[in-house]
Amino acid sequence: MSFPRLIFVKIFKYFQYNEPDGRKYKVYKLISLLNRECRYFIAPLFSYKITIDDYSPYDDFNTVRTFLKFNHQYHKADLTLDTSLFSSLVVDEEDEEDLTFRKIYLSHKYNIIPLVKKLIIGKYLLSWLDYFGPKSSSQIESLEIQYKEDRGEGFEKYLFKNTPFPISPDHLQTLHIASYNDLDVDPLSQIFQGYHHLEKLIFSYCGKYPIGPELNKFEKLSVLSHLSHLELDRVMISPNEFIEYLSTTTSNIETLILNSILLKDITDNNNNDINNSNKNSNSSIGLEIIFKQISHSKTIKTLKVINQYGITFPSIDIKSIIDLINRNSTLETIIYDTINNKDKYIQPPTITSTISNDNINNQTLKHLKINQSPIDIHTLWISNSNLRTIRILNEQQPISLFENPQTFHHQSIRKLHFQFRTTLQSLIEIIQLHLPTLTTIKISTQYNYRQNDIDFETIFTAISNNNNIDSISIKCSIKIYQFRRLIERNIKHLRKIHVNLSFTAKVAKLIGSSLNQNTNIQEFSFESWSDFSLIIDMVLILLECKHLTSIKCHGYGPCTRTISAYEFEDVLKLNLDHLLHVQIYLRNQKQFNNTLDKYFYSIQNNK
Known part of the structure; x- marks a missing residue:
């Protein structure tokens, strides 16, 4: 029997990114029996990611057994064993349910231990590590340990008692320590000093409070000279201690991520606290001296200082960031986004400015994102940069990107995110430079306010005259007639469009009619606060556009009436031949995702 190769590719991509159960795997068995090409040439190209977690461990284990029964390519299985939620049911280390699970599912009878690539050990379950010791033939590549000392054995005690560490050093590449308690880094560093494949180390906190444990003797981490990623x-x-670690010649960190961290008080050489007579807090000075040390690094290529958990982050003077950019010739990416999104309207700025005039001369930096900057840092370059992406998110003043576009020093940019308040003139002038690398334009406003007085026609004219730009994203609200004018221009080189729209059923039909006349557009995505039913109506219209290969939508509005997924499925089935990616995000509306999964358009597969 002969099947189109595209069907096989979609099926195996689905298995690659989803967790198939035994019932779905019968499809794989049938096709592998019927078609030799599938069995010998296509199936071996794909890996199979399966997760056993605590929501349904018995069902998940049956999935693994089904895989082993139908496919004997053991090296293609990528199995994750997650015990984190199961640990909450354990009363003590001798809990009967815990012992039963381990006896059945970690025994050599079923031979799943060699398949586990990622192991997550929940709190109170440290003894599970013993099952993955030298005699188990385990090949753990990623290990996450969550530990808490108020019950059961503490992690440090376990390390001292279990030497050598059970997990083999031959495969371990990532170590993640998620602690509820303060941690002494020294014994951990000694244990993993011989793990020469260990490249990524993460210290985190998985409790409910904003800030977690304290890491003591951090400078001892320098013995792990093989690390390239620290988070x-x-x-x-x-x-x-952190500066002492960074200053050692054995530190080879290339990626450094500091997420919602808290800095202890700074001490001098005599361990006395440094008194501050200026406006900066102790932690602010600590952050600035860390930046100063990073500016001397010859290995760090990526620096991310972020605040995903919304703590009160210390402020830093923009001059510290400018000095870092000027002094360091290794960094390629800097992301500084420490604003607390929960209180962004009332909190003080996290970046301050005491400079009146400064310049930047840097040719190695490729990506720069600084939120809440008091100045437009991109205008400070006095020579050509090597920036690939410029993200201008200035909330302190109206943006005037460059007074003289002819002195534009960012000739290598590929993506320009332009956030404005009053005018798009600077953006127009940059587009008119016809930079050969600039292919993507993103337009937004502060807090995405409506900009009904903005004339986008001039922007569209500039884009139509620039053959290099193939993608535009309009995150702010745009008038419907202006957006239709963009489509009806039929710009040959414009392949991707993202837009923020509010529309009626009549408008959806008008947009669909315009899109049908523009076969140059291949990827279309939109976000909307319109009713969910209108959004689905729009998607149904887009599905009928035979030239579209990708459709994505995000809906944030209300749901005033029940939406049926049957019509959506019927239309989708008639358009499988031209659609490579389909993604629908509607709050609390899972039925459409289930339909997409059914036809191998999973959300994971669309990333």
Whole structure:
């Protein structure tokens, strides 16, 4: 029997990104029996990601057994064993349910231990590590340990008692320590010093409070010279110890991520607290001296200072960031986004400015994102930069990007995010430079306010005259007639469009009619606060546009009436031949995602 190769590719991509159960795997068995090409040439190209977690461990384990029964390519299985939620049911280390689960599912009888690539050990379950010791033939590549000392054995005690560490150093690449308690880094560093494949280390906190444990003796981490990725997530560190670690010649960190961290008080050489006579807090000075040390680094290529958990982050002077950019010739990416989104309207700025005039001369930085900057830092370049992406998110003043576009020093940019308040003139002038690398334009306003007085026609004219730009994203509200004019221009090189729309049923039909006349557009995505029923009506119209290969929508509005997924499925089935990606996000409306999964358009597959 002969099947189109595209069908096989879709099926196996589905298995690659979803968790098939035994019932679905019968489809794989049938096709593998009927078609030799599938069995010998296509199936071996794909890996199979399966997760056993605590929501339904018995069903998940049956999935693994089904996989082993129908497919003997053991090296293609990527199995994750997650015990984190199961640990909450354990009363103590001798809990009967815990012992039963381990006896059945970690025994050598079923031989799943060699398949586990990622292991997550929940709190109170440290003894599970013993099942993955040297005699188990385990090949753990990623290990996450969540530990808490108020019940059961503490992690540090376990390390001292179990030497050598059970997990083999031959495969371990990622170690994630999620602690509820303060942690001494020294013994951990000694244990993993011989793990030469270990490249990624994460310290985090998984409790309910904003800030978690304190990491002591952080400078001892320098013995792990093979690390290239270090991530600190909701932990407390000493700036002195952290700087000592960064200053060692054995530190080879290339990626450094500081997420919602808390800095201890800074001490001098005599361990005395430094008194502050200026406006900056102790932690602000700590952050600035860390930046100063990073400016001397010869290895760090990516620096991310972020605040995903919304803590009160210390402010920093923009001059510290400018000095970092000027002094460091290794950094390629800087992301500084420490604003607390929960209180962004009332909190003080996290970046301050005491400079009146400064310049930047840097040719190695490729990506720069600084939120809430008091100045437009991109205008400070005095020589050509190598920036690939410019994201201008200035909330302090109206944006005037460049007074003289002819002195534009960012000739290598590929994506320009332009946030404006009053005018798009600077953006128009940059588009008119016809930079050969600039392919993507993103337009937004502060807080995405409506900009009904903005004339987009001039922007569209500039884009139509620039053959390099193939993608435009309009995140702010735009008048319907202006958006239709963009489509009806039939710009040959414009392939991707994203737009923020509010529309009626009549408007949806008008947009669909315009899109049908523009076969140059291949990927269309939109976001809307319109009613969910109108959004689905729009999607149904878009599905009928045979030239579209990708459709994505995000709906944030109300749901005033029940929406049936049957019509959506019927229309989708008639358009499978031209659609490669379909994604629908509607709050609390899962039936459409289920339909997309059924036809191999999973959300994971659309990323």
